Amino acid sequence: MDGSPSDPGQAPGSVSELLDRLDGLGATLPKRLGQCADYLRHNIHLVAVSTVADLSAGAGVQPSAFMRFCQALGFSGFSEMQALFRAEYRELRPDYAERLSQLRERGEEGPEWLAASFAEAGHKSLVSLMNGLDGAKLDEACRLLAAAGTIHLVGLRRAFAIVSTMGYMLDKMQVPTVIHRTSGQIESDHAIRPGDALFAVSFTPFSQETLQLAARTAERDIPVVALSDTADCPLREAAKVLLIAREVDVGAFRVPTAAMTLATSLAVAVGGMRKDRLTIRSNGSKME
Amino acid sequence: MDGSPSDPGQAPGSVSELLDRLDGLGATLPKRLGQCADYLRHNIHLVAVSTVADLSAGAGVQPSAFMRFCQALGFSGFSEMQALFRAEYRELRPDYAERLSQLRERGEEGPEWLAASFAEAGHKSLVSLMNGLDGAKLDEACRLLAAAGTIHLVGLRRAFAIVSTMGYMLDKMQVPTVIHRTSGQIESDHAIRPGDALFAVSFTPFSQETLQLAARTAERDIPVVALSDTADCPLREAAKVLLIAREVDVGAFRVPTAAMTLATSLAVAVGGMRKDRLTIRSNGSKME
């Protein structure tokens, strides 16, 4: 049955299985098939809605080469591979898009319509978050916070939800954390000591309290990591790293979906690095 | 050029334009084309990845009927219509899916990988939120809160981010709101007066403080609206309406994307209803 020796004979049953196999094949593929593999890895989302001609052109190869590539992956041909992507697409796909279109029939502005709109906005925010995300900056932010003694969090108004969540998660992971509420007193400053770090969150319009705390902390050479919704925010002066999460709005309102997602990722990553540090320090005996 | 009188001659330039036109055509369509319209409204997401045969079968009509339907919408044929959906799909589509697949190459567990995972989880949470959303319950929740004098919010730990955001938004919309922090005192109770309403948020594992405040408030016949991540949560006894928002997790962690989206929708809807109420009361003179 399976003539060629490297062919597993079985086609992948899901997209992630396919990606596994792609990784498995590694660099053993001939030049043109390698181009196909690269192109596929970077443009998975196109498979469901494109033709072999489109894809092969994108990869810079002949259709026949792309065909051979599909077969090298274990499929009978392109159609079988595409079926996989289409099936996955059908399942995961927003029923909410349908819902939105149904809701336009009976008047808008109701809570359900709002929910659908905010959900759609959330999808878009997440997409744009990932499109604009700078891996290096994120790594750096992570490193700074993981290296700190105590992590100080500040964020008011809309931003408070973010620091509240981060504070809760960091605390659960046993990372020393303080949430600052600048209720008039300036005493916050003294709690932030050399060796600590400050994570400041502020969206337009920025609260003076947050900006000032960040500025004073930076002046004392304590590292500040900032999260905002725009790159030209006053925090960029004080911050060693400025992360951006912009939300898609519905009317004048927005859900902090992207910011929340980014902040949570950061918290979990920092928690993970901290755990490693602890494990090493205590000589491997303390786990979990 | 355009022979038929009812044909606008111009094809829609986007999916939402298409839906507009669908609504415009309303019930003027003959039976079979009406079936197509219905099916399309409920299955928009299938168009990009299906054939005329699939869709017409789904709608229960002949391919030729579906063809006529596409033309009635102003397209030259099905292909032109499908192109629209495919284009929209290509644009909106998660680059983050690609990113995830690229990241599997160079080791996992880094912050960027986490962000991509949480983003994907967020997409799924939003989809499942909208799939499971009960419009009637949401309306009812909205009505109860809009009718209240002051809206009281309670939620601790993970839930605090939710009430914090709601409190901020309601306040911005000039809805009288109090966020309760049960810092030991029971005095919270006295602040909640007849005519008010309580919005209680609690996720597993539930905090006693929230549950108890909700229970005591319900006993006093003050309406309680609850938000949780599971239907069998202790709040269901006290609550007149229990809303559910379940999050997809990454490992042991989750971002409160769905809950945040639902809560924000509720807040905006309530704010809208309040404004109407105000406008009516003040005899239409106060607008903005």
Place this chain on the structure above:
DNA sequence: CCGTTGATGGAATAGATATTCCAAATCGGG
């Protein structure tokens, strides 16, 4: 009840698209 108009189903056709095939090119080893 009949004739006209519009809608419908199904088969025929035109057009894409996937898939295969083979000659030419390339590569690697002796």
Place this chain on the structure above:
DNA sequence: CCCGATTTGGAATATCTATTCCATCAACGG
């Protein structure tokens, strides 16, 4: 430098999909 094995490009073909056409059917007005 040559020979065999592999890979490649492009054209030929098979398959599948969209699209049209027309005979039949239902609805409606006279």
